[in-house]
Amino acid sequence: MSATGDTRVEVIETSSLGDRSYLATDGEVAVVVDPQRDVDRVLALAGRLGVRIALVLETHVHNDYVSGGLELARLTGADYGVAAADEVAFERLPLHDGDEVAVSDGLRVRALATPGHTFHHLSYVLVGATGPVGVFTGGSLLFGTTGRTDLLGEQHSEDLARHQHASAARIVEALPDGAQIWPTHGFGSFCSASQASGDSATVGEQKEINPALTLGEGEFVEQTLRGLDAYPAYYAHMGVQNTAGAPPLDLRAPARADAGELARRLDHGEWVVDLRSRTAFAVSHLAGAVSMGLDGPMVTWLGWMIDWGAPLTLLGESREQVAEAQRELARIGIDRFAAAATGAPEELAEHPERLRATPTADFGDLAAAQRGPTELPHPDVVLDVRTNGEYRESHVEGAVHVPLYDVPRRLAEVPSGVVWVHCGSGYRAAAAASVLEGAGRDVVLIDDLFGSAAESGVAMAS
Missing domain, CATH: 3.40.250.10 (Rhodanese-like domain)
Structure with a gap:
């Protein structure tokens, strides 16, 4: 949480995907930026603060998660601000460079065109009663780096890298050195061009350390393109869902599988994912199960490896563990499961010979x-x-x-x-x-x- 004057900004962190969403409020009304699909977290925060969500904003069409913006706007009656240039299949508040939206008498946001991560990317300057207090930068200016520029295709990478360099300069020119930067990506997300550094930053601090601000355009572009590595395969599905508008989240428990059904699914080569720690997995597990512990970035790696739409069964120590995995996977659009089961491997094995240990x-x-x-x-x-x-x-x-x-x-x-x-x-x-x-x-x-x-x-x- 950060506060400047009468303006308060709360961070809603999704560490498993390396992203942050934000709720900014003057104490009565609020604006939410880049919400994840599980908007119950946002609604609960607004309830604890006693504020009404009046505006929901997207900095860009996201590639690493399914947005909850449309659903949050529907549930709260808030305006839903999206770049006017983005072609989407739903009603929204179309925003252009320079547009200013008054959330209340003392709380406004101003759209700032910052292409680079995407062509139509917008950052949002948060303006309090005394002037600009910070900027929500999405996938533009991050902590010590910028958003990657190849998500729309390698043929656009260099062009977008040049835009990214210019956008970083535009952000710092528009704000005082003491203004806060609130990025969406850069906390482990593969949307980041390189590893981000630090947990908070001001405009002045970024001027000293961020390559987009310390290097010339040519050197920055070369460094950015050279550092780009592969990104998760599931990204190919996120933009499609976000432009179409994601359906409401469904977290109902999957059908329960007994030992016989688990054996059949494993014998058919289906994905049966063990959510326990790798230490517990190594001691004992069902033969053919895949280790994807919830104590690590399960959602990123499973989403990257699995064939999209393939039957998926979750194995957990408890129903709570399975429910947590459901929530994580729903954030990337995987919310239909073949089955689930809970208990120790010895309880889930049809026969003892189906158990394995890993040296x-x-x-x-x-x-x-x-x-x-x-x-x-x-x-x-x-x-x-x-x-x-x-x-x-x-x-x-x-x-x-x-x-x-x-x-x-x-x-x-x-x-x-x-x-x-x-x-x-x-x-x-x-x-x-x-x-x-x-x-x-x-x-x-x-x-x-x-x-x-x-x-x-x-x-x-x-």
Whole structure:
């Protein structure tokens, strides 16, 4: 939360997707910017504050989540502001560069055209009783970086990068150095061109550190394009839903599956996702289940890997865990499930032979196993499932590289033998190990920080 004068801005964080939504209020009425699909969180916040939502704004047509803006406006009777140039299938308040909307006598927002992340991107200057207090920058100026410029197609990347550079300059020219910046992306979102830095920022601070403001256009464009890596495949579906207008959220519990049904779904090669921690998964799990713990970015990686529309069954320790996964997945438009089940693996297994355990190790174990026999099987293959950029920066010497999102489709590229699989911390490696296991491969999960590999005696390359 931040406050300037009579204006208060509340952050609604969705850390699993690396995004933030905002509610700004003068104490009586409020404006909401870039809400996620589960708008009950926004309504609950407005209720706690005792304010009425009068205006809902979108900075752009989002590619990384399904917006709740249309539904929030419908439920509250608020105006729904969207860039006039964006073609959408619903009624909205069409906004142009320079348009100002009075939320109350002491609270206004002014649209500022800031193309770059998308062609029609708008930022919104928040104007309080004493003048501009900050700006909602969406996917334009982020903390120490900017939004990526290739989501509308690689053919537009360079043009949008030039726009992004100009838009960053326009934002800081329009506001005093002490004004706050409130971005939507940049907290782990793949919509960010590079890793963001910091939890809060002012215009003056960004002038000192943000490449969009410290580099010339040519150097900025080159750096931005060079740093772009792959982004989640599910992004292809988000813009379509957001321009059409997402239906209301349905969080009713999926049908319950018994042990026999789970066995049938696993035998048919369907996605059965285990939501427990990777540590619990390694100890015991259903053969063929995929490890996607709720203690990590489950929604991003599952959304990236799964065939869109494929049957999906959720396994949790409790109904609450399944419900949390439903909410996370609904944010990217996955809200129809084949089934769900809760309980320990031993309770969900049709027969004890359907249970599996995954051997785990650290990088010290890998170094030892590479030197000679140990209690763990010899590493015939070291599989690195990090992103392309991470691998290029540094990797285990001789490692095979297949990013996690490609593992289900590139299993044939993993050489024969025992596979030791790693990522940056263990989360992605657990997911990859479970997919490999389901394909009949012998695996060892390296559940360790990649930064400890070299000091553990593992030979490295770059």
